[in-house]
Amino acid sequence: MQGSLFLDGLGLLGAALYLGSYAGLQFGVIRGNSALYTILNLAASLAVLTSLFSQWNLSSAVIQTSWVVISLVGLTRLWLLQRRLRFDDAEQVFYETHLGALRHIDARRFMDAGEWVDLAVGEGLTTEGAPVEALFFLVGGEARVMAGSQEVARLGEGALIGEFGVLTRAPASATVEITRPARAFRITADALETLGDRNGELLRQLSFVFALSGQAKLATSNARLRGSSLDAAR
Numbered sequence: 001m002q003g004s005l006f007l008d009g010l011g012l013l014g015a016a017l018y019l020g021s022y023a024g025l026q027f028g029v030i031r032g033n034s035a036l037y038t039i040l041n042l043a044a045s046l047a048v049l050t051s052l053f054s055q056w057n058l059s060s061a062v063i064q065t066s067w068v069v070i071s072l073v074g075l076t077r078l079w080l081l082q083r084r085l086r087f088d089d090a091e092q093v094f095y096e097t098h099l100g101a102l103r104h105i106d107a108r109r110f111m112d113a114g115e116w117v118d119l120a121v122g123e124g125l126t127t128e129g130a131p132v133e134a135l136f137f138l139v140g141g142e143a144r145v146m147a148g149s150q151e152v153a154r155l156g157e158g159a160l161i162g163e164f165g166v167l168t169r170a171p172a173s174a175t176v177e178i179t180r181p182a183r184a185f186r187i188t189a190d191a192l193e194t195l196g197d198r199n200g201e202l203l204r205q206l207s208f209v210f211a212l213s214g215q216a217k218l219a220t221s222n223a224r225l226r227g228s229s230l231d232a233a234r
Ligand SMILES: Nc1ncnc2c1ncn2[C@@H]1O[C@@H]2COP(=O)(O)O[C@H]2[C@H]1O
Pocket: 126, 132, 145, 152, 153, 155, 160, 161, 162, 163, 164, 165, 166, 171, 172, 173, 174, 175, 176, 217, 218, 221
């Protein structure tokens, strides 16, 4: 008798969980593709399924068992997706420095289309006047930026290199060469083009990211020029 009371209670709890999750979905409190929604449905179906042991009903058992299986498949799919979207430490730095405005999945696609490379001192990343073949993102190390024979900047951790020309394949505005061993994310102009053909929104976001980086560099260069012309005038 007590056991049957317990099972009835469990059945009612299951019903409450079903109704609560459905109401949450309809009222916009819970998202249908969230883990929470699936977990509530899993708990509801397990509770109702267990409660059937007090009063067996085959069709209800079939529904609840199917609900449990579908929920478990859904949760496994969500877990696999989350795992795939995870960034390692270097990727996380890249994401936080430049790619925060991108959807997680698009940042993942972008990074999957490139590779991480170790760059030795003397290695050239761009050659002034030659088409930009790849974009680099530096993690550590250092590179110098040469316009003709003049050094115009030094770039280190967090810098993008090649962002002006990589999408348009314009001639590089400067020659960039590694001066301290660096680890870098590298994505070729070809890979970016393929990515952009498939995903126009990602291309638009990347253009924005590259423009922001270029703007910051221009502002730094202008400030330096302003400083040196003031020095010259004194
Ligand atoms: N004044 C500058 N300061 C910092 N970086 C620069 C400067 N001029 C050129 N660069 C970098 O050198 C790269 C050469 O290729 P891009 O012109 O595509 O993009 C350029 C920038 O990433």
